[in-house]
Amino acid sequence: MNKYDVGIIGGGILGTTISYWLSTVSNLKTCVIEKENSVAQHASGRNTGVIHSPFYLDPQKKKTIAKAAMISHDLWKEFSIPRNIPWSECGTLEVALDESQHKTLEKYLKWGEQNGIPEGALKLMDSSAVSKKEPNIQCVSGIYCNQDVSTDYGMMTGELYSYSKNHNVTFLFDHKMTGIKNTNDSMELQFSNNPSIECKFVINCAGGHSLEIAKMLGLANDYSSLHFRGEYWIAEKKYENLVNTNVYSVAKFTNFPFLDPHWIKRANGTAEIGPNAVPVATPETYSGYVGNISDVVSKLGEILSGGSKKLLVNPEFLSLISKEWKSSLSKNAMIDRVKQFIPKVNPDFFVKRGTSGIRTPIISKKGEFVSEILELEGDNSFHILNYNSPGATGAPAYSALIVKKLQEKGFLNLQKTRESFWNFDKVIEQITL
Numbered sequence: 001m002n003k004y005d006v007g008i009i010g011g012g013i014l015g016t017t018i019s020y021w022l023s024t025v026s027n028l029k030t031c032v033i034e035k036e037n038s039v040a041q042h043a044s045g046r047n048t049g050v051i052h053s054p055f056y057l058d059p060q061k062k063k064t065i066a067k068a069a070m071i072s073h074d075l076w077k078e079f080s081i082p083r084n085i086p087w088s089e090c091g092t093l094e095v096a097l098d099e100s101q102h103k104t105l106e107k108y109l110k111w112g113e114q115n116g117i118p119e120g121a122l123k124l125m126d127s128s129a130v131s132k133k134e135p136n137i138q139c140v141s142g143i144y145c146n147q148d149v150s151t152d153y154g155m156m157t158g159e160l161y162s163y164s165k166n167h168n169v170t171f172l173f174d175h176k177m178t179g180i181k182n183t184n185d186s187m188e189l190q191f192s193n194n195p196s197i198e199c200k201f202v203i204n205c206a207g208g209h210s211l212e213i214a215k216m217l218g219l220a221n222d223y224s225s226l227h228f229r230g231e232y233w234i235a236e237k238k239y240e241n242l243v244n245t246n247v248y249s250v251a252k253f254t255n256f257p258f259l260d261p262h263w264i265k266r267a268n269g270t271a272e273i274g275p276n277a278v279p280v281a282t283p284e285t286y287s288g289y290v291g292n293i294s295d296v297v298s299k300l301g302e303i304l305s306g307g308s309k310k311l312l313v314n315p316e317f318l319s320l321i322s323k324e325w326k327s328s329l330s331k332n333a334m335i336d337r338v339k340q341f342i343p344k345v346n347p348d349f350f351v352k353r354g355t356s357g358i359r360t361p362i363i364s365k366k367g368e369f370v371s372e373i374l375e376l377e378g379d380n381s382f383h384i385l386n387y388n389s390p391g392a393t394g395a396p397a398y399s400a401l402i403v404k405k406l407q408e409k410g411f412l413n414l415q416k417t418r419e420s421f422w423n424f425d426k427v428i429e430q431i432t433l
C-alpha cells in the first residue's frame with residue numbers, strides 16, 4: 001500500500017493551494033486525491049471569476065473569509081500578472097434599488113473600512129453619479145469598489161498545481177475516494193477503481209462532497225447540505241459593453257444572497273448574466289432543468305434530509321420559494337431581474353449559455369444556512385466544509401492559515417524547505433492580527 005504523511009482530498013483551488021503551501025514549508029510526503037482527471041473541474045473552474053473585496057461581508061460574522069479575501073487580493077495579483085493569468089481590474093458596482101437597500105450600502109461602506117479596504121477604493125455614489133459612470137444603470141444609489149478584478153480561477157489552480165507537482169506533491173487523478181477508515185495512527189483511503197493508500201493525516205477539501213466525507217468518519221452528523229446550480233448566459237458581442245463593470249444588486253434576502261443574478265464582465269472582455277440557483281441532486285448535476293415551482297418544492301423535499309427539513313418551515317425560506325424562487329429559475333426571469341438595474345437588457349441579447357457551477361451551502365440542525373466556513377477536527381483528519389464564495393478569492397491566505405493551525409494543533413511538522421512566491425510568515429501575521 002502506498003503511504004503518505006498527508007492526503008488532501010480534493011484538487012480544487014483549496015486543496016491545491018494547501019498542497020502548494022505544504023510543499024514550501026514542510027518535507028511531508030503529500031498527495032492530492034482527485035476523482036477527475038485534472039484540477040479545478042468543479043466549483044473552482046466554474047464560478048463568476050471575481051476577486052471580491054469584502055465590503056459586503058460582516059467583519060464579525062464572516063471575519064475569517066473577509067480577512068482571507070482582503071489579504072489574498074495582492075497575493076493573487078503578484079501571482080497572476082507575471083504568469084499571464086487574466087487580471088482585469090474592471091471593478092464592482094453594487095446597486096440599491098430602494099431606500100432600505102441604500103441603508104445596506106451605507107452599512108457596507110462601514111464594513112469595507114473595518115475589513116481594511118483602502119480609503120478611496122470604495123465609494124458610495126448617488127443615482128446621478130452612477131449614471132455618469134455607467135449610463136445604462138438605473139438605481140437609487142451604488143457602492144463602487146475599484147479594486148475588484150475579473151480573473152480565471154481555473155487557470156490559477158492549474159498553475160499552482162504545476163508548482164506543487166514540481167515540488168514533489170503527488171496528484172492522484174481519477175481516484176474517487178469511496179471509503180475512509182481510521183486505523184489508530186493513520187487513515188486508510190479506499191477507491192472505486194484503485195488500490196487503497198495510507199495517510200498519516202487527511203485534509204478534507206472535497207467541496208460539494210466534503211460533508212459526506214466528514215460523515216464517513218462520524219463527524220458533522222447534525223448538518224446537511226443542498227446543491228444549487230448557478231447558470232449563466234453570455235451577452236452577444238454587440239451588447240457586451242452595455243455596462244463596463246461587474247454589477248451586483250443588494251441581496252433581497254440576506255440569508256440567501258445567491259439568488260440575485262449579476263451582470264459580469266469576464267476577464268476576456270465578454271459579459272454574462274447569472275448565476276441563478278436551481279436546486280439539483282448532486283454537486284455534478286450540470287444539466288437537467290427543474291421546470292416549475294412545484295417541481296422545485298418536491299425536488300427540495302427529496303434533497304433535504306434529517307434536520308434540514310426544518311428549512312422548509314423557516315418562514316423566510318417558504319416565502320422565498322413561493323414568491324421569489326421561480327423568478328430566478330428561467331433565463332427570461334433572470335434577465336427580468338437584471339432589467340431592474342440595467343433596463344436595456346433583453347432576453348434576445350443572450351443566446352448562448354455560459355459554464356454553470358454548483359454551490360453547496362451547509363444547513364444546521366436548526367434548518368439555517370451556516371454563514372461561515374465550517375472546520376471540523378477528527379482523529380488524524382481535518383475537514384473544511386461550506387467553503388463557498390468568496391472562497392476562490394480567499395484561498396491563498398485561508399489555506400496558509402489552515403496549514404499553520406494544523407501545525408499548532410500538533411498534526412503537522414513545519415520547516416521552511418523552499419523559496420516561495422508568497423511569504424508564509426507574512427500571510428500568517430496578517431491573517432492572525
Ligand SMILES: Cc1cc2nc3c(=O)[nH]c(=O)nc-3n(C[C@H](O)[C@H](O)[C@H](O)COP(=O)(O)OP(=O)(O)OC[C@H]3O[C@@H](n4cnc5c(N)ncnc54)[C@H](O)[C@@H]3O)c2cc1C
Nearest residue numbers: 010012013014035044047048050177207230390391392393
Ligand atoms: C456559481 C458559483 C460562482 C462563484 N463565484 C465566485 C467568485 O466570483 N469569486 C469567488 O471568490 N468565489 C466564487 N465562488 C466560490 C468558489 O468557486 C469556491 O469557494 C471554491 O472554488 C471552492 O473550492 P474547493 O477547492 O473547496 O472546491 P471544488 O473546486 O469543488 O473542489 C473540490 C474537489 O474535490 C473533488 N472531490 C470531491 N469528492 C471527492 C472524492 N470522493 N474523491 C476524490 N475527489 C473528490 C472534486 O472532484 C473537486 O475537484 C463561486 C462558486 C460558484 C459555484
